[in-house]
Every structure is written in C-alpha cells, then in structure tokens.
Amino acid sequence: MKILVGIKRVVDYNVRVRVKPDGSGVALDGVKMSINPFDEIALEEALRIRERNQATEVIVVAVGPEEVQTQLRSALAMGADRAILVKCDQPIEPQGVARALLAVIRQEQIGLAILGKQAIDDDAGQTGQMLAALWERPQVTFASKLELQAEKAQVTREVDSGLETLSIDLPAVITTDLRLNEPRYIKLPDIMKAKKKPLAVTDLAALGVNAMPQFRVVKTEPPVPRARGIMVKDVPELVAELRKRGVVS
Amino acid sequence: MSRVLVIADHDGHQLGSGCSRCVTAAAKLGAAELHVAVFAAAGGAIAAQAAELAGVSKVLVVERAENAHLLAAVLAPQVVKLAAGYDYVIGPANTFGKDLLPRVAALLGVGQVSDLMFVESAHRFRRPTYAGNAIVTIESPPEVKLVATIRTASFAAAGGGGSAPIEAASTDAVLPTHTRFVSINAAKSDRPELQSAKRVVSGGRALANSENFQLIYALADRLGAAVGASRAAVDAGYVPSDMQVGQTGKIIAPELYMAIGISGAIQHLTGIKDARTIVAINKDAEAPIFEVADVGLVGDLFKIVPELTALLSKASG
Numbered sequence: 404m405k406i407l408v409g410i411k412r413v414v415d416y417n418v419r420v421r422v423k424p425d426g427s428g429v430a431l432d433g434v435k436m437s438i439n440p441f442d443e444i445a446l447e448e449a450l451r452i453r454e455r456n457q458a459t460e461v462i463v464v465a466v467g468p469e470e471v472q473t474q475l476r477s478a479l480a481m482g483a484d485r486a487i488l489v490k491c492d493q494p495i496e497p498q499g500v501a502r503a504l505l506a507v508i509r510q511e512q513i514g515l516a517i518l519g520k521q522a523i524d525d526d527a528g529q530t531g532q533m534l535a536a537l538w539e540r541p542q543v544t545f546a547s548k549l550e551l552q553a554e555k556a557q558v559t560r561e562v563d564s565g566l567e568t569l570s571i572d573l574p575a576v577i578t579t580d581l582r583l584n585e586p587r588y589i590k591l592p593d594i595m596k597a598k599k600k601p602l603a604v605t606d607l608a609a610l611g612v613n614a615m616p617q618f619r620v621v622k623t624e625p626p627v628p629r630a631r632g633i634m635v636k637d638v639p640e641l642v643a644e645l646r647k648r649g650v651v652s
Numbered sequence: 653m654s655r656v657l658v659i660a661d662h663d664g665h666q667l668g669s670g671c672s673r674c675v676t677a678a679a680k681l682g683a684a685e686l687h688v689a690v691f692a693a694a695g696g697a698i699a700a701q702a703a704e705l706a707g708v709s710k711v712l713v714v715e716r717a718e719n720a721h722l723l724a725a726v727l728a729p730q731v732v733k734l735a736a737g738y739d740y741v742i743g744p745a746n747t748f749g750k751d752l753l754p755r756v757a758a759l760l761g762v763g764q765v766s767d768l769m770f771v772e773s774a775h776r777f778r779r780p781t782y783a784g785n786a787i788v789t790i791e792s793p794p795e796v797k798l799v800a801t802i803r804t805a806s807f808a809a810a811g812g813g814g815s816a817p818i819e820a821a822s823t824d825a826v827l828p829t830h831t832r833f834v835s836i837n838a839a840k841s842d843r844p845e846l847q848s849a850k851r852v853v854s855g856g857r858a859l860a861n862s863e864n865f866q867l868i869y870a871l872a873d874r875l876g877a878a879v880g881a882s883r884a885a886v887d888a889g890y891v892p893s894d895m896q897v898g899q900t901g902k903i904i905a906p907e908l909y910m911a912i913g914i915s916g917a918i919q920h921l922t923g924i925k926d927a928r929t930i931v932a933i934n935k936d937a938e939a940p941i942f943e944v945a946d947v948g949l950v951g952d953l954f955k956i957v958p959e960l961t962a963l964l965s966k967a968s969g
C-alpha cells in the first residue's frame with residue numbers, strides 16, 4: 404500500500420506574524436518558513452506505518468510555488484520515499500488543493516492519505532474532509548491514534564466531548580491531531596540522502612485540475628488589541644478587584 | 653430575503669451549545685427563513701429545544717437509524733439533499749461542524765468559510781487566520797451557496813421563548829457503510845461545559861502532575877466554573893484532551909478566564925481573546941500572558957490558589 408502525505412509550507416509556528424500596514428496580507432519577507440506542524444505529524448505516522456511493513460511507499464505531495472521544494476526536501480530527509488510538487492503560483496483554496504491531491508491519488512493508486520487537521524496559516528481545516536468527499540471515501544479527522552488492519556483501520560479522534568473511535572474501510576483520509584505522535588528529528592546524513600531522492604514537478608493544468616478561488620480577500624487586519632490590564636500585589640487585592648469588576652460575588 | 657439552514661450539533665439527547673450561536677449568526681446573515689436541521693436516530697427532544705430558540709422559523713428532523721452517531725460521511729449526503737433551496741448552510745465551528753461542513757461543501761462543489769466571526773454584509777465576512785493574529789475580510793459571490801462554520805465565541809447565544817413548527821424530513825440519500833462508530837470515551841463531569849461556561853479556570857504545565865490539578869478543580873468548583881488547560885498540560889497527561897483551550901483546542905469566550913501557570917503562547921491566547929476578563933497567575937512577571945491579562949498576579953500558584961479558594965469560600969459562605 405502507498406501512503407500519500409500532504410505537505411504545506413507555512414510561517415514557522417514560533418514566528419510572531421505581523422500584518423502589513425497596507426492591509427494586503429501578512430509580512431513574509433525574511434520570515435522563517437517550515438512544514439506545517441500537523442503535516443509533520445502526518446508524515447511521522449506514515450513513516451511508522453511503513454516501518455511496521457504495513458505500507459510500501461510514502462509519497463509527500465505539496466501544492467504551491469517552487470519554494471515549497473525546500474519543505475519537500477525536509478520531508479524526504481525525514482524519511483519519505485519520494486516527493487511530488489504540484490506547481491501553483493496563485494493563491495489556492497482548500498477545495499483546489501483537495502482536487503489536486505485527488506488527481507495524484509488516482510495516478511498513484513494511493514491506499515491511505517494522511518493530512519494535517521489544519522494549516523497554522525489560514526487555519527481553515529478543510530482539505531482532508533474535502534478530499535475524502537471528492538474521493539467518496541471515509542474520513543477520520545483529528546486523529547490521535549491509528550491502528551491499521553488488512554483493508555481496514557481503527558482510528559481514535561479527539562472530539563469536544565472526549566475520544567471517539569471509528570472503524571473505517573480503506574482507502575481513506577486521516578487528518579492528524581497533535582497527540583497522534585511526536586515527529587522525529589532530521590539527522591545530517593538524512594539531509595544528504597534526501598538530495599538524491601526523486602522529486603517530481605507537475606502542475607494543475609497537467610493534472611487537469613481547475614482551482615479557481617471562490618473567495619476574494621478584501622483586506623487583512625491585526626486583531627483589535629485588548630485594553631491594558633493592571634497588576635495586583637496579593638490575593639486579597641485580587642479578590643477585591645474581581646468583586647469591583649462584578650465577575651465574582 | 654435569504655434562506656439559512658443551520659445544522660444542529662447534539663449528543664443524541666441534548667441540543668449542543670453551538671446551535672444557538674449559529675442561530676444568532678444566521679439572523680445577522682439576514683435570514684428571512686431560518687431552519688434548523690436535526691439529524692438523529694430519535695430527534696424529538698432535540699428538535700423541541702431547537703424550536704424554542706428565538707428567530708428559528710422551522711425545525712426539520714431527519715430520523716434514520718444511521719444517524720445515531722454523527723458521522724460526517726453518513727450525514728454529508730443527507731445535508732446536501734436538504735441544502736437545495738437554501739442560500740446558506742452553516743454549523744458551529746466545533747469538532748462536529750469542522751468535521752462535517754467541509755465534506756458538505758465539497759459535495760456541493762463550493763468552498764467554505766471556516767470560523768466565520770463577523771458578518772459585514774450578506775456576502776462579506778471576517779474570519780481569523782494565523783491563530784487569530786491576522787483577521788481577513790473576504791467576499792463570496794452572491795450566486796454561490798455559502799457553506800460556513802461559525803466561530804461560536806463570536807456570537808451570543810440566541811434567546812429562548814420561540815415556538816417554531818417541527819417537521820419530519822426525509823432524504824433519499826444513499827448512505828455509505830464504509831465508516832462505522834465503535835465507541836466514545838467521554839469524561840462525565842458535573843462541572844459546566846467548557847465551551848458555554850460563564851467562568852473558566854485553566855491550568856498549565858506548572859501544575860506538574862494530575863494530583864496538583866485538584867487545586868484548579870477546587871477553585872473552579874468554588875466559582876462554579878468549567879476547567880480548561882494548556883496544550884502542555886494535556887500533552888503531559890495531567891488532564892484529558894477535551895480540556896485543551898487554544899488554536900487547536902477549544903475557542904471560548906467566558907465572562908471570566910483564569911490562566912494559572914500558563915505562559916500565554918499565541919496558540920493558547922487565540923482561544924481566550926474574547927473572554928471579558930482575563931486573570932493571570934504566574935510566577936514569571938515577564939510571561940506573555942500578562943500582556944493580555946486584565947488582572948495579573950505574580951507569584952507561586954501553589955501558595956496563591958489555595959489562598960484564593962479559601963478567601964472566596966469565606967466571603968460568600
């Protein structure tokens with residue numbers, strides 16, 4: 404079985420993003436870019452499945468501009484077998500990404516697709532579910548535990564009320580939550596090895612995918628800041644302050 | 653004169669807290685017809701609760717044995733059938749709506765607005781990106797059916813007192829059998845639900861183990877508050893995952909939020925920014941949580957929290 408893992412290039416989670424003063428978006432010049440953390444978790448899970456001999460190949464796929472090759476190389480260094488870049492220089496919405504991934508899935512006869520539950524830039528959280536819908540296959544979102552059996556999987560997901568377990572037939576789409584695993588660190592020799600691994604480049608037109616955005620982004624603004632607070636020196640003062648504000652009786 | 657369909661969240665018995673927030677959002681979208689759809693095996697009691705929400709014009713109940721558990725793959729084809737004739741299909745941005753609505757949107761061949769937080773006009777909305785650090789205003793073409801999840805913390809709960817008619821609805825959707833419910837492991841608690849609680853007390857990594865979290869529970873019980881946690885506290889196993897507050901956990905807007913031994917990482921702050929009053933207790937005066945706190949106290953939580961609980965007990969006891 405082949406596993407597809409979706410990779411997105413995003414602003415590193417440690418960066419404090421700043422909105423450009425002209426409202427045209429977020430300042431990206433010179434900002435550190437990384438693999439979306441949830442996608443790293445997706446890749447780690449795929450690698451573990453392959454290491455247990457439950458999969459033959461792990462293919463990482465990204466939809467985006469040329470620069471995404473850097474993140475695909477990191478994914479190869481982590482242990483993916485090969486990479487596919489679906490070139491796209493325009494902004495693309497989750498629906499377009501889902502269509503592109505589906506085209507790759509059909510070409511490659513994928514048995515399991517593992518994606519992050521959301522990307523930490525647009526925070527949309529849609530691609531996995533959209534992919535599963537278009538593929539007409541099961542989806543398990545927010546996965547925190549995955550057990551593969553022949554042609555089936557038992558997956559536990561983090562839901563608002565607790566932990567839900569589903570049983571699904573493969574092929575399927577899984578989206579990862581934070582506690583599914585802890586991704587491995589990349590070692591220096593792996594970076595060297597990754598340079599020799601195959602990275603194929605295609606584009607939306609070659610895949611026959613229409614990815615016209617539906618939404619127009621009018622402007623981007625920083626959030627309204629909260630008013631400056633006060634410091635109290637001890638517990639009695641804290642309680643007095645909370646009473647004054649009417650938040651405790 | 654738009655028609656809005658709200659997909660109700662519920663646990664099989666009780667209407668979820670997200671639905672009434674969606675009803676408020678639907679009103680802002682200019683709903684002339686505001687329908688709530690309840691998918692369940694037996695949805696009568698849930699529908700009755702939805703019918704009481706002010707502004708709802710009709711409740712549709714789709715009862716099927718397959719709807720006993722709210723599986724996105726099973727519900728989505730039914731929602732798609734029901735969606736014909738509506739301009740908007742919306743649901744709460746909780747784990748139920750986040751799972752279901754993108755699947756619905758894709759089947760309808762349209763995009764989705766995630767975490768819709770403000771309605772500027774019928775086709776112009778705001779939503780948070782980058783963990784709430786960049787708010788985007790977006791426009792959707794009026795001729796396209798709009799699918800959205802509603803950021804529940806951004807909309808007040810709808811009032812009660814309504815008495816909308818309840819109708820049984822059915823769809824001829826063919827349902828897949830490739831996805832099966834196995835079990836749910838839900839922590840039973842007498843405390844208020846985190847997402848709708850008026851007061852929330854959260855603990856972080858500083859609690860150091862699950863026994864120490866009793867300090868947080870005791871304070872919360874004193875205040876009648878729900879209990880939350882940072883990701884670090886969840887990852888370390890001090891508390892279950894359903895208590896995580898933040899970008900990738902629950903987004904909440906209580907009247908009072910107390911962050912205890914939580915540093916205030918951006919991923920945590922995005923979950924609490926809409927709280928009316930934020931109180932921070934942390935031994936590090938430089939902790940970023942103090943930048944958003946309305947009231948801050950620097951010190952050791954192991955000393956402060958018991959004292960606070962005792963003082964609150966004394967005064968109101």
Ligand SMILES: Cc1cc2nc3c(=O)[nH]c(=O)nc-3n(C[C@H](O)[C@H](O)[C@H](O)COP(=O)(O)OP(=O)(O)OC[C@H]3O[C@@H](n4cnc5c(N)ncnc54)[C@H](O)[C@@H]3O)c2cc1C
Nearest residue numbers: 856857858882883884898899900901913914915920935953
């Ligand atoms: C993709 C991604 C998603 C994430 N999503 C979330 C999310 O949804 N929610 C979330 O919370 N985090 C999330 N995080 C993690 C986040 O970045 C932080 O790591 C986390 O919030 C830290 O938790 P903490 O504040 O409990 O721990 P720490 O950052 O370790 O802070 C502990 C604090 O306790 C204080 N302290 C220690 N001892 C005491 C004492 N005795 N008395 C008083 N104070 C004390 C310290 O001064 C410190 O400020 C996410 C991270 C990533 C990468």
